[in-house]
Amino acid sequence: MKREYDVLVVGGGPGGAFAAKTFAEKGHSVLLTEKRPAIGAPVRCAEGVGKALMHEFLKPEDGWVAAEIEKANIIAPDGFTMELEPEKAGSEVGYVLNRKVFDRDLVWMAAGAGADVQVKTRAVSPIMEDGAVKGAILNQGGTTHEVRAGLTIAADGVESKFSRWCGIDTTVPFREIETCAQYLMTGIDIDPNATEFFVGNSIAPGGYVWIFPKGDKTANVGVGVGGDRCKPGSRPVDYLNRFIARKFPNGKTLELIAGGVSVCQPLSCTVANNLMVVGDAARVSDPLTGGGIYAALYTGKLAGDVGSKALEDGDTSTQALMPYDSTWRSSYLGKALERNYQIKEVFIRLSDEDLNAIVHSVSKMNLSDFNTLNLIKNIISANPKLAIKLGKAGLKTLLDSL
Amino acid sequence: MIEVHREICAYCGCCVSVCPEGALELVDAYLDIDMNTCIDCGICVRVCPLGALEAKK
Ligand SMILES: Cc1cc2nc3c(=O)[nH]c(=O)nc-3n(C[C@H](O)[C@H](O)[C@H](O)COP(=O)(O)OP(=O)(O)OC[C@H]3O[C@@H](n4cnc5c(N)ncnc54)[C@H](O)[C@@H]3O)c2cc1C
Ligand code: SF4
Ligand code: SF4
Numbered sequence: 001m002k003r004e005y006d007v008l009v010v011g012g013g014p015g016g017a018f019a020a021k022t023f024a025e026k027g028h029s030v031l032l033t034e035k036r037p038a039i040g041a042p043v044r045c046a047e048g049v050g051k052a053l054m055h056e057f058l059k060p061e062d063g064w065v066a067a068e069i070e071k072a073n074i075i076a077p078d079g080f081t082m083e084l085e086p087e088k089a090g091s092e093v094g095y096v097l098n099r100k101v102f103d104r105d106l107v108w109m110a111a112g113a114g115a116d117v118q119v120k121t122r123a124v125s126p127i128m129e130d131g132a133v134k135g136a137i138l139n140q141g142g143t144t145h146e147v148r149a150g151l152t153i154a155a156d157g158v159e160s161k162f163s164r165w166c167g168i169d170t171t172v173p174f175r176e177i178e179t180c181a182q183y184l185m186t187g188i189d190i191d192p193n194a195t196e197f198f199v200g201n202s203i204a205p206g207g208y209v210w211i212f213p214k215g216d217k218t219a220n221v222g223v224g225v226g227g228d229r230c231k232p233g234s235r236p237v238d239y240l241n242r243f244i245a246r247k248f249p250n251g252k253t254l255e256l257i258a259g260g261v262s263v264c265q266p267l268s269c270t271v272a273n274n275l276m277v278v279g280d281a282a283r284v285s286d287p288l289t290g291g292g293i294y295a296a297l298y299t300g301k302l303a304g305d306v307g308s309k310a311l312e313d314g315d316t317s318t319q320a321l322m323p324y325d326s327t328w329r330s331s332y333l334g335k336a337l338e339r340n341y342q343i344k345e346v347f348i349r350l351s352d353e354d355l356n357a358i359v360h361s362v363s364k365m366n367l368s369d370f371n372t373l374n375l376i377k378n379i380i381s382a383n384p385k386l387a388i389k390l391g392k393a394g395l396k397t398l399l400d401s402l
Numbered sequence: 403m404i405e406v407h408r409e410i411c412a413y414c415g416c417c418v419s420v421c422p423e424g425a426l427e428l429v430d431a432y433l434d435i436d437m438n439t440c441i442d443c444g445i446c447v448r449v450c451p452l453g454a455l456e457a458k459k
Contacts, residue, residue, distance in 0.1 A: 225451075259414040
């Protein structure tokens, strides 16, 4: 068995698969190692992705798309529903995927491009020599062996430990983990082309409840709660059970999904000597929505582009890999993460009264000129009390981030 | 001491991401705790979406 590669990718999610595919297409030898026995299962996702974002990288293939979404509804704590139609809903107009199929197809593509793939093979520690990562020790079927590589990609998701072992602190502050539970439900009465988001402190404190359709009468129904708001008896699974008891008492549950999404700032540096960190492991999921599929694809691909050049130049030091870090930070993605982090910091502090006022005032706005800055300005002028609550400093950080 | 109720845990990794000591690890379909590194801070117990972790005296 081959024990030396140009690139070792730890983790077979969308980030790892896209990195492996990119490196392989550029002619490098790649090993992708995934600890679970099957790629993409169990799912840890509500599976929603913006159409435009997805099309940046991929054309949807048969089996990936469970539903096409035409509009989004936001439901205030008082029950008032605001409809966001296509041109207004922004990236919320999109697909609900079948990630079991999607994730596996992405790894399939990487394999097709020439990457080797191993499943049920866990990276248990990096090989560190002279302050640089030289590959990893893998555990496969209970025995361990070394795989040496010029460049290692940590794509190990929310539970990432690889970069921690290499000396990067990846701990998510517990108030900044969105803790989630979701059921895949069937036999429920839903609009098959609309996603629904319910906000309110009694149904999902510091988060929201989502209904993401997956075809006729079937949907991912889930809840995310701020880590610091999670308590015995009021955990995501409890909120979810209460929500479905009220909303879908006759629904049938086909799958239970648990998970955590980081809603913190990204890692302060996503490269080290011979190491690049991509996707959830780099903490680049969207702090406001919790979406991370696009960010994983984007950073995976970018790591492949920058890393390939570094390999070809024979320099994979922190400094040589730095363009990866600076490129994603100054990209559309990096800016959206920064802005949405500031918005999230405000969102989690809103009372039900604030939330009601905001949803009502936004629904009355002329949204022909829909952008975040206008939205925030409008919300604040319609709800002056909110500006007081934010304080001058809060308002300034928020506006500066737009 | 932290105890994992395996019949509740859905091996999602949420707790792993918040452990300040790196004492937790998701080994495929079960959660492993390194008792030597765990400092009993209880953070993992708080955030588990299903309530699968318990702090024991
Ligand atoms: C409840 C929930 C709902 C979500 N909903 C959405 C949504 O609607 N839209 C959206 O865009 N995003 C959503 N997300 C976020 C999205 O799922 C992630 O951002 C995305 O999966 C990140 O991809 P990734 O490749 O970085 O990591 P992952 O998909 O988590 O892949 C990481 C992989 O690495 C493997 N691994 C970990 N450690 C090791 C190791 N030591 N050795 C080998 N393999 C290892 C893991 O087994 C895993 O397969 C949601 C997340 C949750 C929890
Ligand atoms: S957070 Fe809870 S359900 Fe998830 S892996 Fe940890 S103990 Fe298991
Ligand atoms: S109690 Fe604290 S240190 Fe111990 S496993 Fe849980 S989070 Fe980690």
